[in-house]
Amino acid sequence: MTQHHPDSFSLMEYSAGNLTEPHALCIRLHLDQCSHCRSRVDMLDSLGAIMMEQQPQVSVADTTFDSILARIDEGPGPDQVEAQQRRSVGPLQKLLGNDLDSLPWKRQLGDVSVLDISDRFPGQTEQVVLQKLTAGGKAPTHTHRGEETTIVLQGAFADNKGIFNQWDFVVLNQQDEHKPIALEGDDCITLSVLSAPVKLTGTFTRLLNPFIR
């Protein structure tokens, strides 16, 4: 079971529909596996509905309902929609396929490999990065630039704050210095979203997260 959850502010912004796509993806992946947060989002959705109900109301043109009836008469019936839903594939498979290991990983240093997938989110300014730490491997001590949101997709890692298992959620910022170690077993793969675009300084290209910065 997941131990590390998104905070209420992120869940509220998710419920309100205000998160960027990469951030929404992290939350969505966590919600898929965490009934605790799912029930919090259910409550937040109710809050949203009640907020909407308490706002002013604006009258709608008489013809609108007729246009709607015309559209539902043309479109697919409810049962076809249901069948379509059942067949749907999860967002992670759509984005990355079924085999995370066969992705074109780039070895960074020692136990660490990365893959920048920002281009899968056209129009977004955030950097979106997959990172892999070999099972049992260590990343060097590092701090973080800007705020980065990370979800564990596979395996687990440990640092001074605890153990992060699959689907655990963690937000790190400038104050957090850590030295993550992947647990034995599976390679640890994480998905990270960097809020502030990374500014490269110095001679060396900075390595990407969440293990290295």
Add this chain to the structure above:
Amino acid sequence: MMQTNSMQATAKERPVSTLEHTSARSEGRKDQWSQMLVKVGKSQDRQAYHALFQHFAPQLKYYAMANGLASHAEELVQEVFVSIWRRSCLYDWRKAAASTWIFTIARNQRIDMLRKMQRTSAEMPIETEDLWQIPGDNENEPVTSLHRLMSERRIRESLKHLPEEQTTVIAKVYMENKSHQMVANELNIPLGTVKSRVRLALNKLKVILQDQNP
């Protein structure tokens, strides 16, 4: 007095009254809009559909206007209602009130419309629904309908007693599509203040159950 009456009634017509009581109780858990949405899903009831339209369309239109879709407000109302019709067979009143279910459809349609307007030639590999629609087939959800209903009532009740500065912040997040940071900038107060108002509100609404990063 009351007690005597009810005792007599119980003695006389116990089986009938128990039956009525049970059905009244389970029906009572379904508000009128949820009942109508169930009718639309089960039998494509157009009268119920029209009643839902009359109740929700004016709310949705305001929602669209407040959320940066002023010139597409009627369009959003249409998209939401077409979607309500097509998805109505998936609606389960035990999991969400009609108002909550419709709110999430409105949110998703709003995101989708904005995405399509901003979309360049590049196609997005994932759809709006992949990000914002939680699969509805989690049959073993721990949240029972009674629990859900109680939390909805509690939220509605407690909202009335929140200080205005707290509801204002929440309204901006939900109705104006603003992040906590944007709300802070607009009200010219620190982000920490916005967050503490939200935290106080969510505590009172009992939405915060456990927070790792307070």
